[in-house]
Amino acid sequence: MKRIILLFTLLLSFAVYSQVTVTPQSLQYNNSGSPGVNVGGCGLIDLGASTSTSINFGVTLSKPDALVTGDGNVYVYIKKNAGSNAVLKQTIAIPSGSWPTNVTTSVVTVSASLNVVPSDFDPTGGLLFVTYTSSGGAGYTSCSYQVKRNATPEFKLAPSLLGVPCNSTISTTFYVTNVYNSPGTLVYSWIIGSGWNVAAGTYQTASNSYTLTPVSYPPGNITVQAKLAGVDYSAGSSIVSLAPFTSTATIGGISSYCTYPTASIFSIDAGAGNTVAWSISNSSIGTISSPSNSQVTVTSLTQGIFTLSALITNPCGQTVTKTKVVTVGAPMPLIDNYSCPTESAPCALNNPANNNYLIYNLSAPVGSYVPVSSDWEWDKISGNFYFLNNGLYNSATATGTQGSIYLTGANPTDNPAKFRVRVRNSCGWGNWRTYNWTDGTTTPTNPGNPPTAYFKVSPNPVSSYFDISLINPSVAPQTSSPKVIRIYGQYGQLLQNNTVFYGVGYNSYNMTSFASGTYYVSITFDSFSESHTIIKI
Structure with a gap:
């Protein structure tokens, strides 16, 4: 055990002995040409009110003769304050040949000089110190000089921003901070705007605080000047405004x-x-x-x-x-990215299949009701396809907002794939809506079939009134029956059903009372019906 202690002591002694000691000495500084001031050890450097200060001192480096440092450098640093980053002011090279040899302790002394200005340091105080770095990167640091300067008096008013709630009668205390505790008798001039419990004007106090209560809204700003030794210093302003209006109120009633x-x-x-x-x-x-x-x-x-x-x-x-x-009421569902003219008319789906697969998503205005999977139903009507159910494409029905379909054969235009969907909310089930999908392999060939639409609506979008006219003036309905105009909402709800015309057009249909959105115009006569999408702006 004694040998271990002895060995540890020797290692510690060697580690301490194998160091470079950095010692600044004989420091003298001159403030703006004033007589030099000597500072012993790492004492205080007082810049006072100087605009520029020169600093000169020696730096002694000492090390054991056996410690090899190679070429090194002495660096002179200052810090604006104790927590700021160091700023390099001077670099002094120390070649390896500068060190005396064949001595127990090798010593090198160099001279350092620098100039500083008050802005290099905070009024609260900064630092001056020296380091030595060897060629191997080992660094050694001296003690630090404290550096202070005279502080220009500074005053700050708080709060700088104040939000006053409407009709609030809560008082606010405004106060001024003497940032550097500048000594002397202080007088504060409070310039108070209107809207407070004292008349607008300027008030002088020896107190650094003033408590005010709002009486009208928003009250005015507060500005303060501090007078010290006959000199005025601005303490700034407090900008007063109305606090944002918030409310926890909620609308009560049925959903x-x-x-x-x-x-x-x-x-x-x-x-x-x-x-x-x-x-x-x-x-x-x-x-x-x-x-x-x-x-x-x-x-x-x-x-x-x-x-x-x-x-x-x-x-x-x-x-x-x-x-x-x-x-x-109970909602009417829509397949996303497709619109339907009415609740009863089938909706055409025109997207191509992806390797015999089709995927559709439903949405509906269910309001605050939170539907579950079974509240959405898909039902096959006809065609060569099946729905995905329990991992297999073998079902004529499906539930949930997404319907996955596998096509098992052709679905031509005269015999399309046809299915229907519906959704349930707290009011129960809505009506079924029918969708058709075709692969376009055949088309009806009966030349006697009427066109899919005789009429057009314009302008579209519409802001107030639209007209109904023939798409092709030479192709008109061969009937004397009345033609009924119906207006449906986006989800198929009937909004208007009381307009009739007998000729080949209708002028100035009034939509001024309708909200902006998508609507469907249905024109029906005899057994024929056509639908048009119109945008109200």
Whole structure:
């Protein structure tokens, strides 16, 4: 054990002895040409109010003669403050031949000089120190000189930004910080804007704080000047504005109507002093009546979905909107990326099959109802195909929002693949919607068949009125029967069914009351029906 302790002691002694000691000494500094000031050891360098300071000192390096350092360098650094990065001010080369040999301790002394300015250091104090680095990369550091300078008085007003809630009577204390604790008698001039519990104006105090309460909204800004030893210093301003208006209010009421027309009351607690303006996104599906700041009556008109909105305004004119999505009746599903003119007319699917596979996705306005897989149904009507069910393409039915189909044979244009879909919500099952898909292998050849459409609608998109006219003036319906115009919503709900014309066109159909969106215009006479998609803007 004694041998181990002795060996450890020898190793420690060798490690300590095998070091380069870096010692700055005889430092003298001159502030802006003033007489030099000597600093012993690593003492204090006081720049005072100097605009430029020169610093000169010696650096002694010592090491054991046996320690080989090779060519090295002495580096002189300063730091703006103790936590900042070091800034290199001077580099002094120490060639390997500079070191005396055949001595117990080898010593080298060099001279360092640098110039600094006050901005090199923070008023709170900076550092000056020296390092030596050998050719092998070993580094050794000296002690550090503390460097201070006179601080220009600085004052800061807080808070710099203040958001005041509408009608709030909560007081705020504004205060000024003497950043560098500059000594002397201080007088503060508070320039107070209007809207506080004191009249707008300038107030002088010896206190560095002032408490104010708002009385009108938004109150004005606060600006402060501090006077120290007859000199004015700006402490800045506090910019005052209204705090953002928020509300935790929610619209209460049903999330769906299962029948129509049906009236129901929706309510909201908007907060004292606030007003409420009610609106509805689609007045063809629901209408509002008897609005107040606390409730409104909404009457459902037809199947679909609408958003009820409550615009809350506070006494300062700030607003926030609350919404509630409401469904009417059982929903009608749509295959994504395809539109259908009506609920009853079949929808044509025209996408090509991918190696005999077709995949479709359903969506429907289910509102707040959360459907499960069994709430979506797919049902084969006819054609050469099967649905995927339990991992096999052998089923005439399927559930879920996605329908995967495998084509087992041709589905020509005169005998397409045909299936139907429906969806259920809290009101029950909606109607079936039928879809057709064909591979185009054959087409009907009966020359006596009428065209798929006689009429066109224009303009499209439409902002107010549209006209109905013949696509080909030489091809007109050979009938004297009345032609009925019906308007359907995006999900197939009938919106209007009371317009009839007898000739070969209809002018100025009024859509000014319709909300922006996609609609379908159906024209029916005798056993013939055609449909047109129109965009309302």
